Amino acid sequence: MTGRFTQAASTNTVLLDRFKSCRLQTEKICAPLEVEDYVPQPIPEVSPPKWHLAHSTWFFEQFLLVPFNSDYKVYDQDFAYLFNSYYNNAGDRVLRPNRGLMSRPPVIEVMAYRNYVTNAVLELLEKEERNSQISEIVELGINHEQQHQELLVYDIKYILGNQPTFPKYGDSFGTKAEKTIEEWLEVSEGIKQIGFAGDGFSYDNELGKHRVFLEPYSISKKPCDQC
Numbered sequence: 001m002t003g004r005f006t007q008a009a010s011t012n013t014v015l016l017d018r019f020k021s022c023r024l025q026t027e028k029i030c031a032p033l034e035v036e037d038y039v040p041q042p043i044p045e046v047s048p049p050k051w052h053l054a055h056s057t058w059f060f061e062q063f064l065l066v067p068f069n070s071d072y073k074v075y076d077q078d079f080a081y082l083f084n085s086y087y088n089n090a091g092d093r094v095l096r097p098n099r100g101l102m103s104r105p106p107v108i109e110v111m112a113y114r115n116y117v118t119n120a121v122l123e124l125l126e127k128e129e130r131n132s133q134i135s136e137i138v139e140l141g142i143n144h145e146q147q148h149q150e151l152l153v154y155d156i157k158y159i160l161g162n163q164p165t166f167p168k169y170g171d172s173f174g175t176k177a178e179k180t181i182e183e184w185l186e187v188s189e190g191i192k193q194i195g196f197a198g199d200g201f202s203y204d205n206e207l208g209k210h211r212v213f214l215e216p217y218s219i220s221k222k223p224c225d226q227c
């Protein structure tokens with residue numbers, strides 16, 4: 001899967017704000033967790049929250065800061081090995097089923113790594129205001145991190161759902177009965193248009209626009225209060 005752009009990326013100020021709010025959102029999703037919740041990997045398909053936090057950060061370091069800022073100092077040389085996923089051209093990596101074995105670096109260091117990289121990206125964006133190549137990579141990095149936000153929500157649910165005491169992920173996940181009707185979107189059956197068409201960023205697997213038949217359904221307007 002690759003990203004594509006049909007128009008210049010957002011203006012620098014808009015992009016800078018979107019980048020900041022994306023980074024904060026990832027941390028907000030994890031805020032209700034206890035520190036021990038950041039590490040387990042109950043099945044290979046579920047990645048630990050700590051890994052998501054670091055991997056989405058490594059993406060900006062590897063593909064933006066290293067190639068576009070000659071003064072940038074890599075936070076920790078081991079992190080590329082620990083937090084690469086499937087980017088073969090970026091080197092070897094810890095195998096996916098082993099992500100939950102990593103008790104180090106501790107969560108506190110991963111959060112420091114996030115701050116370090118976030119600040120370095122903001123500085124670069126301020127300095128390189130008109131560099132469209134940089135803007136496109138930041139846009140891709142934001143979209144990549146947003147994918148990991150979605151993964152985080154369901155991985156956290158899986159991790160907590162595998163605890164013997166079924167701890168709650170804060171008070172933010174309500175069932176339909178617990179939520180007021182205004183929080184639910186009712187969708188009638190029929191032929192709907194799906195797929196991306198238009199300007200701006202999309203992934204290639206979101207193309208092209210086409211019709212599908214959907215049964216009636218209702219869906220919460222947001223997955224949780226953290227989202």
Ligand SMILES: [Fe+2]
Binds near residue numbers: 144
């Ligand atoms: Fe990723």
